[in-house]
Amino acid sequence: MAASPEAAAVPPKMKAWVHPEYGDPAAVLRLEPGVEVPRIEEDQVLVKVAAAALNPVDIKRMQGLFKSTDSPLPIVPGYDVAGVVVRVGSNVKKLKMGDEVYGNINEKPLNHPKQFGTLAEFTAVEEKLLAVKPSSLNFAEAASIPLAIETAYEGLERAKFSGSKSILVLGGAGGVGTFVIQLAKDVYGASRVAATSSTAKLELLKSLGADFAIDYTKQNFEDLPEKFDVVFDTVGQSDRALKAVQEGGIVVSIVGGAKPPALLFVVTSDGSVLEKLSPFLETKKVKPVIDPKSPFPFSRVLDAFSHLATCRATGKIAIYPV
Ligand SMILES: NC(=O)C1=CN([C@@H]2O[C@H](COP(=O)(O)OP(=O)(O)OC[C@H]3O[C@@H](n4cnc5c(N)ncnc54)[C@H](OP(=O)(O)O)[C@@H]3O)[C@@H](O)[C@H]2O)C=CC1
Numbered sequence: 001m002a003a004s005p006e007a008a009a010v011p012p013k014m015k016a017w018v019h020p021e022y023g024d025p026a027a028v029l030r031l032e033p034g035v036e037v038p039r040i041e042e043d044q045v046l047v048k049v050a051a052a053a054l055n056p057v058d059i060k061r062m063q064g065l066f067k068s069t070d071s072p073l074p075i076v077p078g079y080d081v082a083g084v085v086v087r088v089g090s091n092v093k094k095l096k097m098g099d100e101v102y103g104n105i106n107e108k109p110l111n112h113p114k115q116f117g118t119l120a121e122f123t124a125v126e127e128k129l130l131a132v133k134p135s136s137l138n139f140a141e142a143a144s145i146p147l148a149i150e151t152a153y154e155g156l157e158r159a160k161f162s163g164s165k166s167i168l169v170l171g172g173a174g175g176v177g178t179f180v181i182q183l184a185k186d187v188y189g190a191s192r193v194a195a196t197s198s199t200a201k202l203e204l205l206k207s208l209g210a211d212f213a214i215d216y217t218k219q220n221f222e223d224l225p226e227k228f229d230v231v232f233d234t235v236g237q238s239d240r241a242l243k244a245v246q247e248g249g250i251v252v253s254i255v256g257g258a259k260p261p262a263l264l265f266v267v268t269s270d271g272s273v274l275e276k277l278s279p280f281l282e283t284k285k286v287k288p289v290i291d292p293k294s295p296f297p298f299s300r301v302l303d304a305f306s307h308l309a310t311c312r313a314t315g316k317i318a319i320y321p322v
């Protein structure tokens with residue numbers, strides 16, 4: 001029987017970055033030419049990957065920090081994707097063949113993240129985790145958004161942030177921090193946004209909307225007289241953050257180890273968050289910051305991981321073209 005058009009467009013095998021065991025990327029991650037293209041479930045689509053992006057959780061997962069709740073080895077890493085729908089499951093309601101989409105493919109990043117991730121030519125993902133890519137963004141920009149912006153948004157929601165409140169962002173120049181600054185300022189209408197970074201990144205913080213950029217190489221934020229309604233910790237400084245929060249305020253943290261009264265959470269991927277923020281993304285009122293060393297082409301994923309491992313990435317590390 002003749003292959004259906006979509007089946008004809010999808011080969012049985014693909015190139016993908018794979019690690020058959022746990023360890024550091026340079027030690028265990030290899031580019032394999034003949035990986036089975038993942039099958040789709042009824043509520044999933046198959047995405048031809050145009051671009052991906054790295055997140056620190058990719059390294060932590062590969063090192064085995066979450067192995068007790070991981071999918072089976074061998075694993076194709078990668079959470080963030082942007083690409084084109086090339087297969088549609090029977091229960092898919094909104095997306096169709098040819099749609100340009102983006103998203104974080106793991107609803108719960110630490111609880112059975114997909115065995116076949118986004119550092120591949122194709123990836124399978126539930127429709128509910130995806131959104132249609134804003135036409136004003138290229139694939140590398142779109143792939144750089146999902147996990148980081150979903151985390152930034154969820155943290156602000158959990159903090160019950162609002163326009164009358166002030167916020168201090170610890171780690172303002174990172175993937176998550178760059179979105180926290182922008183969402184706080186431009187979406188929530190914060191009364192005051194402060195953020196920390198090293199000297200060279202202070203102007204970036206201000207360009208993103210920070211009213212007060214704090215150079216952590218010269219000042220301890222907790223020693224400053226100003227206190228904040230919300231402190232959003234993306235670095236792992238929740239103990240110090242508790243000294244910078246107003247009476248009745250809240251510290252939210254995304255780094256393991258944070259203890260109450262700081263509120264530690266793990267992001268839940270949700271395509272509807274991307275859809276809700278689409279007007280801000282389409283008009284570039286909120287925009288991804290792409291690290292100047294990226295995008296890295298698919299063949300240089302190991303170099304991309306090396307840069308991520310420095311903990312000095314500015315904004316997001318994109319992988320493009322794939
Ligand atoms: N719980 C959850 O759901 C999630 C947790 N995470 C975790 O949150 C953390 C941040 O993630 P992400 O933003 O992607 O990380 P990034 O790799 O993007 O962060 C890099 C940035 O961190 C900044 N930085 C490093 N140390 C400090 C410091 N002491 N003070 C201020 N800034 C600092 C650097 O700026 P500079 O060079 O100026 O120091 C750099 O720009 C990671 O540990 C990640 O695993 C991320 C997403 C979700």
Ligand SMILES: CC[C@H]1OC(C)=C(O)C1=O
Nearest residue numbers: 056057109254255256266
């Ligand atoms: C407990 C935080 C853990 O979860 C994600 C997504 C990370 O990046 C982490 O470090």
